[in-house]
Amino acid sequence: MKSIIYEMGVIDNNDKKHPVYLKAGLNIVTGASSTGKSALIEIFDYCLGSSEDTIPEGIITDNAKVYYVCMNISNRIYVFGRKPQNNRIYTRTIQEHQKNIIDIDFFDDKFAISKFKEYMRNELLNIDNVDESTLDTFYKGQKESRPTIRSYMSFLLQHQNLIANKHALFYRFDEKEKREQVIKHTKFFLGFVKQDYFLQMKKKEAIESEIKKLTKEKEILTSYKIQQELQLEPELKNMYALMRFSDHPVKLESIISNPIESKERLKNFLHPDNFDSSSDMFHRRYVDISKSHAEKIVELNRVRNKIVSIENSLDQEDKLLNSEKLVNQDAIEVSDAVCPLCETKHSKLPESAEQLLKSLTIPLE
Structure with a gap:
């Protein structure tokens, strides 16, 4: 929703207006401390339905009679006003913004409404449901919060403290629940999607769920088909061999795909x-089966021998690890190393062994 804030301000107890005028585009409010900069953002928030009055206490709150905001939302100009510590919000529309049109008489009690957020949702937000997933809604047990004029606040204002801290892109992003709502509503407020988008997302989810179901059924049928082929193929070959057929008059694929016609x-x-069990074709089939069976027996024996070898190795390791018999360190003799070619002796090995023995026998402190 395209918006422009024309002015915001305060009407004091003497019915005098204190406005701040803004222009289209980015507006940056600067000034010395304690001059009311922070109050502007809270006045705006308060006039657009905040449940709390967070306007900083001081000269403004001591003298304010009505806070107000005039802004253009989706080519319609609204004036919102609110008295201090009051839940009702004055809500009016005007044809054209003029600096002198807003005064204390503008805020007549007949224009004050209590259900402001609901009214503005009906006015501006033509959307009833923002759930993108029926399953998520089912598991959470509740629907997603619908966009309101309160969510739109985050796209209009930014506070200097949030910018300085570098942890929040938009106003109110320092509150987890509000931040998540704004993020979910972003695509709607930026005009990327409308109500139809969320309806289509649910349809998309239903179609994807149906695709997953059909894919699972296909996998089951494919597995069943493979099992049937493994069972039927050897039987079919045996039958055709007995009948002396060099080729298959009815293919295995035909039997699987169309069993009744086959x-x-x-x-x-x-x-x-x-049927002729003495035919050469049946004999060749018997030889092929016998040869295949023998090869499988050989492979089976090889695998069994390998398993036995691995089990024996594991047993030996377990025995070694669990053995309580330790080699007596005094029984180990280390002599000089002798070169097999020149027969030169090297005494480094005994020295290393002696150092190792000392390190092993040093008591721990």
């Missing part, structure tokens, strides 16, 4: 007279 086709040539 069964009818097989009935045309499946009868006892066509």
Whole structure:
């Protein structure tokens, strides 16, 4: 929603207006300390429905009769006013902003409303639901908070302390719950999406859920198909070998994909007279099966031997680790190292062994 703040200010107890005028674009308010800069942002927040009056106490709060804001929201000019410590907010629209149009008489009690946020939602925010996921809503047990004029505050104002601390991009971002709401509502307030977006997101979730379901069913069917192929393929080959067929009149793929039609086709040539267990083709099939079986037996024995070898190695390691018999250090003899070529002796090894023995026998303090 495009917005321009024209002016904000205070009408004092003497009905005198104290305005601050702003222009389109970025406005930066500067000045000496205790001149009311921080009060501006709190006045704006208060006039747009804040549940608390956080305007700094001082000369402003001592003399304020009405706080007010005049701004353009989505090409409609609103004037919001609010008395100190009052829940009702004066809400009016005007055709054109003029500096002299707002005075104490402008805020008649007949324009004061108590359900301000609900009224402004109906006025500006044509959106009833911002849930993007039906499942998230179900698990949380509640719907997402709908955008209100309060969420829009974060896009209009920024406080110097938040900028200096470098931890909050927008106003009110130092409060976790409000920050999360603003982030979720950002795409709506920037005009990127409307109500239809959230409805389409739910449809998208439902379609994705259906795709996942169908994908899972496909995986199950594929697994079942593979199991059936593994069972049927050898039986089919044996049958065709007995019937002396060099090729397969009904393919395995056809039987899997269309079993009823394949069964009818097989009935045309499946009868006892066509089976011949003494045929060369059946003999070759028997030889192939026997050879494959022998190869698998050899592979099985190889794997079993490997398993036994690994188990024996693990047993030896366990015995070594659990053994209580330690080598007697006094029984170890270390002699000089002798070169096998020139027979030169080197005494470094005994010296190293002696140093190692000393380090092992030094008591710990």
